[in-house]
Amino acid sequence: MRWKDQPFNPIPQISQMTMKESTRRLCSPRNSVTAAITWGSLKQPQQKAEVMMTQVGAMPTPENTFLAYLAFISTSIGWNPTGG
Secondary structure (H helix, E strand, C coil), X not given: CXXXXXXXXXXXXXXXXXXXXXXXXXXXXXXXXXXXXCHHHHXXXXXXXXXXXXXXXXXXXXXXXXXXXXXXXXXXXXXXXXXX
16 A cells, blocks of 8 residues: 555645745844854864864764764754754
8 A cells, every 4th residue: 555545644735735934034134244254264163073073082084073063063053953
């Protein structure tokens, strides 16, 4: 039995889905000015990733460095992967 033949279809039909406009503003006003990107601001994630890998005892492989970048960035912006 295919998923669409089951009594409960876990995937709703596209025609039943609606787009709702969010009233919450996600970005800053257009007239604000952001800081210019500098070499220091590009180097900071690398340094933080190195410190993080040293603290947890991880080898500095490209994969671990990438994961450390993600951890550093998610904590910097306050992102919660559980949605809470």
